[in-house]
Amino acid sequence: MKTSVKFTTALAAAALALILAPGRALAGRPLGVDVSSYQGGSINWTSVKDYGIVFAWAKATEGTGVIDGDFTKNENNGKAAGVYMGAYHFPYPDVFAQGSPSGSIVNHIYWTTSGWSSWSSLGAVGTGAPVVCSYVSNYLNVFATERTMLCGRNITPHQDGRRTGHHWAVR
């Protein structure tokens, strides 16, 4: 009886540990993270890799005029540590994608043409406000056209259909 109680208790403790463990829902598959200058320019990518992070997206640009100051450093150091590095753009499609988003893309698309990323994505992080679908369509159309024109590749958009997804990828 005591053995049974101990076993049950141990099982419950193990289950509780699994429930409370950080990243419990994130285990089992190769993991990736996104980073930007917000994390500072001194990320220890070797530690990141050693922890088990396999790939990462580093922010390259934001809006119409922000170039992430740590992008190059993150890309170089991440790659040197053996992390597959990608890049993302932070466009606020829910705010100004209705107008002419091309400026924000073309002017800062250097990161897609510079060979930095093994894959790249177009971030769709917004303000959290509902997004008008036509904004997103316009944004994607312009992005796809210019991206294809500049890089000779095709865009593969992916969104959830109701609001913006987190990323669209480009290949």
Next chain:
Amino acid sequence: MVYQYAMRPRTGIGFALGQPYGSSENGDTGDEVATSQAAGLSNVQFRKESFFMGEPIVGTMFSAN
């Protein structure tokens, strides 16, 4: 954000699965913050879980060059 890599068996297309909103910069779930911090990242922003509720998980399609 913390992403999980997955691949569709038939097509071989890779996906990075993640929450539809958020980033390390503008807000992650508690699990994501904990994982990112454990990996050594600093200043990872937490955002209330309710921010993500009701939204579908979105896959990010990518392929290595």
